[in-house]
Amino acid sequence: MDYKEEKVIEAFRIYTKLARTAVSDQEDVQLYRADEAIRSLLDLYAKEVDAVIVNTSENLYLIPETKLSSFHVSNEWIKRHYLRSGATNADIYLLYFSTIILFGSFYNSYQSGRPTRDFIRIENWMERVQERIEQLQALDEDVLKQKESEFSYNWGLIIDKWNDMNDVKENVKRQTGNTISRYSFLDTVKRFLREQDLVKDLGNEEIALTDKAQTIIQRYFMEVEYNKGILTFIYEMEGRQQDASD
Template identity: 50%
Template sequence: MSVEYKHEQIIEAHKIYMRLVGEGSLPRAEVKSYTREEQIEELVNQFAREDDAAIIMAGDMLYLVPIATTSPFHMNNELIKKLYLPNGATNLDIYLMYVSIIILLGEFYNSYQSQEPTRGFINMEEWLAAVNTRFESLKQIDEENLKKIEEEQEYNWTKILEKWMAIDDVKEKAKRQTGNTNSRISFLNMVKSFLEKQDMVKDIGNNEIELTEKTKVIIQRYYMDYEYNRGLLDFMYQYEKGEV
């Protein structure tokens, strides 16, 4: 049965949606009609679905989130490199960033075995140790099997692994030139900055970060869905160091 909407409801829903398009998020207090009128909420959600996006409510905020690469709000690789990565960055830097994020979130969700976070915060050294552990596990997979996995997932794990391991060379050069020996930490700090700007994590001081409500909702609704992660979570966490 089709639903008939009043003219005023359509106008109000369109206004809310266009504000979300322009700003990305809105305080719930400023869009009370969305939370109080079911038909306006449905209209705004319909507008979002037409753009391959979704409206999520997290804490006191309303967010417009792309859920497919076909969405006009999807941030492509070139834009990420332009806005968030240093000059000369390649797509490989983005893939390494994504893997680092997978591992970070896995630390909060007990290797993705839970629907709710199992910890309140993490410090940067713990995140670094977790990334190192996962890549050490990856190194133990024989080349033939890794190639098969890459074909199945369309994800170049070999190059990503080489990229992370090569940071050791960068670290030594940096040590000789500037005394900076924290290249991997520097990379994770860059990823952290990206996540902060996307309102995904919050710096709580003492070199520690926590997840935002926005991130928690996205993980619960989408991130653990096989359709979205293409089995990457299973792959990243099926091996423990020394048990390949």
């Protein structure tokens, strides 16, 4: 076996591990960083399935880059595995919206490079979602419709879904399972993100971002090319509210 064949086999070994589990270990991280031939092959393999290799200090991850990737998690899959029976697109929209707000809560703006906080409590996350919902509600109806068309994102459904849940002032903190409450919904979102290795549960109702999440946020989440301007829209709402209060 010659040198090139060894590199191809080693790269393919790592790729098959990633394709099977979506994560690889630190030894593979070192190979990926130190060996240009293996790194190039792995990136090429990932590109062929519309995915990318993301590396952190401890792991390699195979992340779908487009909906065409066989590793893409579909809305229907999320509904089946995480949301209650009868879940609709409104639940999916709110799950994505809540995730955007959660990720943004760790940064001083949606354009900053590094997180500015170590953790957030679920109740603070819930308060931030409530603030953004109120900002959306304050927009003129025609403006909201325009933004829905611009982003292909149904802001009205998000507002209605959130408002249909129990009020944040009710004693719903300990209610989970089948209880329809804002807390239980965010608990479901947290479980989804935790099982995707994007957040870690610190206990005492505190959650933190993983290295995987921080890498993805820095590499893709902040880029307009990928978020289609949604983050800018949400952050501009916050900025307008702050200006109005000054």
